[in-house]
Amino acid sequence: MSHRQPRGPRLPAWTATLTWKAAVFITVMCCALAALLGTFVHVSVTNQTVGQAREQALDRLTEATERYEAGDRLGPGVGVDPAGLPAALRELALSGERGTMVATHESRPTMWAAGPADGHRAIAVRVDYAQGARTIDGLDRAILGSSVLAIGATLLVGAFAVTRVTRRLHLTAQVARRISRGDLDARVNDPRTKGPARHQDEVAAVAGALDTMASSLQGKLLSEQRFTADVAHELRTPLTGLHAAAELLEPGRPTELVRDRVAALRTLTEDLLEISRLDARSERVDLDAHHLAPLAERVVRVSGEGTELVVVRDVCVETDRRRLERVLGNLVANALKHGRAPVLVTVDGPVVTVRDHGDGYPDYLVEHGPQRFRTEGTSKGHGLGLTIALGQAAVLGARLTFTNASDGGAVATLRLPFEECADGDEPEGPESGT
Numbered sequence: 001m002s003h004r005q006p007r008g009p010r011l012p013a014w015t016a017t018l019t020w021k022a023a024v025f026i027t028v029m030c031c032a033l034a035a036l037l038g039t040f041v042h043v044s045v046t047n048q049t050v051g052q053a054r055e056q057a058l059d060r061l062t063e064a065t066e067r068y069e070a071g072d073r074l075g076p077g078v079g080v081d082p083a084g085l086p087a088a089l090r091e092l093a094l095s096g097e098r099g100t101m102v103a104t105h106e107s108r109p110t111m112w113a114a115g116p117a118d119g120h121r122a123i124a125v126r127v128d129y130a131q132g133a134r135t136i137d138g139l140d141r142a143i144l145g146s147s148v149l150a151i152g153a154t155l156l157v158g159a160f161a162v163t164r165v166t167r168r169l170h171l172t173a174q175v176a177r178r179i180s181r182g183d184l185d186a187r188v189n190d191p192r193t194k195g196p197a198r199h200q201d202e203v204a205a206v207a208g209a210l211d212t213m214a215s216s217l218q219g220k221l222l223s224e225q226r227f228t229a230d231v232a233h234e235l236r237t238p239l240t241g242l243h244a245a246a247e248l249l250e251p252g253r254p255t256e257l258v259r260d261r262v263a264a265l266r267t268l269t270e271d272l273l274e275i276s277r278l279d280a281r282s283e284r285v286d287l288d289a290h291h292l293a294p295l296a297e298r299v300v301r302v303s304g305e306g307t308e309l310v311v312v313r314d315v316c317v318e319t320d321r322r323r324l325e326r327v328l329g330n331l332v333a334n335a336l337k338h339g340r341a342p343v344l345v346t347v348d349g350p351v352v353t354v355r356d357h358g359d360g361y362p363d364y365l366v367e368h369g370p371q372r373f374r375t376e377g378t379s380k381g382h383g384l385g386l387t388i389a390l391g392q393a394a395v396l397g398a399r400l401t402f403t404n405a406s407d408g409g410a411v412a413t414l415r416l417p418f419e420e421c422a423d424g425d426e427p428e429g430p431e432s433g434t
Contacts, residue, residue, distance in 0.1 A: 018169070022162040023155060030154050034147035038140075045139050049132040050111075054100045057113035060125045061098065065115060068123055077126050080117050085124045089114045093122030102129055109133040168203045176210060184218040187211045235269045268384070275384060275391065283395045285320040292317060292347050292416075299328040299345070306341035307332055312348040317416050323392045324416075327400070328352065330389040331412045339410055350418035355411045360404035369402065386412075 064078040074080075081090070084105045089112055092099045098115035105112075109129040117123040171188060178186035188211055192204035200208070239262065246262050249255040293314035300309045328345070331354040335343040339356025346353045364371070370386035386402075389412075393400040399415045 018166050019159065019162050023159055026155055026158040027151065030151040031147075034143075034151060038143040038147060041143060042136070042140060046136050049135055050102065053102075053111040053127060053129055053132050054113070057100050057111045057125055057127045058098065060127065061113040061115055061123070064125055065117075065123055068117060078123070080121050080123050082124050082126070084110075084126075085114060085122065086112060089124070090122050093117075093124070094120060165203055168207070172203070172207050172210060175214075179210075179214050179217075184214060184221065187214060231272070235265075239266050239269060272384070275388060283323075283392075285323065285395055287318050287320060289316050290319055290321050290324075291315070292350070292352065295321060295324060296328060296345050296347050296352060299325055299332060302329065303332045303336065303343075306336055307343045307345060310344060310346045312346065314347060315349050315418060317350055317418055319396055319398075319416060323396055327389045327392045327396070327398075327414060328354065330385040331414075334385045334389075335410065335412075350416040352414045352416070353411060354414075355405060355409050357409045359410075360408065361402050361410045366402055366404060 060078070064074055067074055067078075068080070084103075086101050086103050089099055089101045093114040093116050096116050098113070100111060100113045102109060102111055104110065105126060109132070111127040111129040111132075112124060113127070114122050114124040168190065172190075175186045175188045188207040190204050190207040190211075192200050193208040193211070243259075243262050243266065246255065246259045249258065291314055293309075293311045296311075297309055300307045332343060332345065335354055335356035335358075339358030342357065344353075344355045346355070365386075370390055390400050393414060397417045401413050401415075403411045403413070405411050
């Protein structure tokens with residue numbers, strides 16, 4: 001039995017930003033540099049101050065030793081085994097060595113110098129070290145204050161510089177997201193990429209590469225759209241003649257097959273033309289007030305047997321009736337063709353769902369949406385119907401999603417933009433039915 005290790009506290013999302021990381025890096029580096037320089041200055045000045053006090057104390061100790069040996073009177077601050085002499089320094093003097101030590105005497109910092117006197121006694125000199133201690137303390141405060149000011153100023157300047165870079169990166173990321181959503185006109189237009197003589201940094205290079213990629217992608221897509229539209233348009237004339245010729249054939253099974261294939265080819269051509277118009281974003285909506293229940297009922301009635309309508313709540317929406325019927329008709333036709341009856345069309349306010357009871361949508365369609373003419377394994381694929389439904393829903397400002405029901409079956413959900421509107425078409429029929 002495995003046990004999941006408890007996770008530590010997670011940092012806020014803003015700590016992952018480049019600005020925050022740069023600020024932390026600058027702060028750490030400034031603190032490390034300030035500590036290094038401050039330590040170096042502190043040690044240097046302390047050694048110099050202590051050295052000067054030590055030399056002064058040793059000079060006085062030499063002079064006091066000469067006076068003591070000559071039997072002269074010792075001056076102030078000089079004594080043999082004086083009170084307050086540090087024990088470690090006294091032991092050093094009794095061993096025949098001379099030494100110095102900084103200690104506190106009568107609540108004041110004092111520099112002691114001691115050496116052997118005679119026998120088991122030590123002669124010692126004390127020098128006031130208060131001025132030296134104040135010098136070192138003042139130096140430490142000055143180092144600390146200047147370090148804080150330097151770190152603050154460096155952090156502000158660094159944050160300003162990093163923010164300018166991250167702002168450009170954010171703009172580039174936003175443009176990339178717009179392009180991924182289909183806005184191929186989006187461009188970064190970084191001014192550093194306009195002049196060939198201007199030096200470009202890495203951010204400008206990325207922005208320029210993104211603009212170039214978007215322009216190339218847009219050109220290729222426009223070329224493909226024009227090719228699709230031209231092919232579909234050119235097919236119209238021979239298909240019209242082929243349809244007229246098929247009507248002149250004698251009745252029979254072969255004639256029915258020819259007419260059926262010609263009709264399928266004409267439908268495919270019209271679908272290709274519709275997709276080319278959707279890709280070119282040349283479609284314009286004709287908005288009017290419509291009740292959803294009667295509109296969905298007409299779609300169900302045209303679809304034939306195997307389709308049921310359930311109206312939970314009818315509303316009046318501002319929409320394009322022809323396009324909405326096209327969306328619902330394609331969804332129902334796809335459910336009847338690739339799923340199993342019954343196909344349920346449910347109207348619940350501004351939300352319309354179309355569900356069948358088949359095997360459900362393929363995983364790729366649920367994750368990435370419909371793809372033109374794609375097939376999975378030996379399946380027949382979904383053709384252009386769902387692609388057209390998705391495109392027309394976008395023209396209406398609606399959101400069309402594809403999921404699978406937990407108990408089986410494909411579910412297409414259309415969410416229409418909804419605001420209270422004046423009644424348009426009068427509701428027809430009951431609130432729910434078949």
